[in-house]
Amino acid sequence: MLRLALIQMRVGADKLANVKRASDLISSAVSEHSARLICLPECFNSPYGTSFFESYAEPVPDGPTCKAVSEIAREHRIWLVAGSIPERGDDGKLYNCSVTFDPKGTLVGLYRKLHLFDIEIPGQFSFKESSSLSSGKEPFYFELPLDDTDRQPKVIRVGIGICYDIRFPELSLLYANSHGCHVLLFPGAFNPKTATVSETISGKGGSLIHSQKRRLERWAEHFEEQFIWPPATQSVEIMHTGEWNVNLDRPSEEEVWYKISVLKREKAPGPDGLYPALFKEGGKFLVSHLTKLIGTIRDGEIVSAEWGMSTIIPIFKRRPVHWELLGKARALDTQCYVGMCSPACDLESDYVSHAESLITSPWGVVVAKAGKDEQIISANIDLNELKRVREAIPIGRQRRLDVYTMPKPANGSHPNETQGSC
Structure with a gap:
């Protein structure tokens, strides 16, 4: 059994204050929730927006934010997925980067957002992350050893994505099916304007x-x-x-x-x-x-x-498309626990986050959900429950890889079809 905590924190313009606030909330997650695995939100050290990435970007792992969160992980002896920060790479490019530290404060690895958020909803919302950021090139997961008293397996594998990545099931399925992940974490900052009614x-x-x-x-x-x-x-x-x-x-x-x-x-x-x-x-x-x-x-x-x-009472209220639905969908696709960690909602910021961070079980049930304000949510990662779900509906071993990878004939006909058949 492992306790996972998501920290939905308010993010402002002061980078040092943001990191200090993250540290305080992590302390609370450890003392009040007994969390061993903690996740921060997307862009937890800076406002989210293309106009901010350049000025807030720093090297990973040698920048001040990474050094600070490394010490926080070491101090509390936790596994820390430090949401994401704007990274200035050795190649001079900017990335939306998530870093993970172990209980010794050692950098386990980093993940650069693969799918950049470039959308335009006519008359409502336009955003182009690629105008300032570059996309990553590879997925990242890590293994978290369990105590000797815990049952098999002896490790929990955790796959990382960032925000928009959750809309692409291929990444989540890769983590679950190819790397044996049990937990998927998505620091994210969905905007209420990515919405429908x-x-x-x-x-x-x-x-x-x-x-x-x-x-x-x-x-x-x-x-x-x-x-x-x-x-x-x-x-x-x-x-x-x-x-x-x-x-x-x-x-x-x-x-x-x-x-x-x-x-x-x-x-x-x-x-x-x-x-x-x-x-x-x-x-x-x-x-x-x-x-x-x-x-x-x-x-x-x-x-x-x-x-x-x-809206009017509100009669007409914009809501983010699919935030909770995507968490449930990826949980059902992969039969994994899925955590989605957002910044708190701040109506005065340039980019307003939807908030409502959540944790979904492998059965597609939301087991913990935040509101709009700053909040810590937590839930147990129960590998016995995960095993029961995967045994009850064994989609992992029922996949038809022989069909999914079958090449399509050049003439478009089915390989078993014969001339003149009906």
């Missing part, structure tokens, strides 16, 4: 989510009608401005609660009103949020950009 309604996160703008308009019209107020927004989708009658009184939370409760009845617009159980778990959040939103519009007339992103 879902066709579902979620109450647990306090969000009402829709993918069709016309439905958004109907919801907005519904609230305007319920409160007997003039149009609440000039733009439902962005909602940066509001037009209100100055003679209206600011609503009480009780009044807001009553008006929102109508959503769970037949008067809710469309077929997807809140049903009672969902309203019970998400209702209080919605009331608090809407009360604050209405008050902001009522008092200031202009709704700030942050309210624009947080």
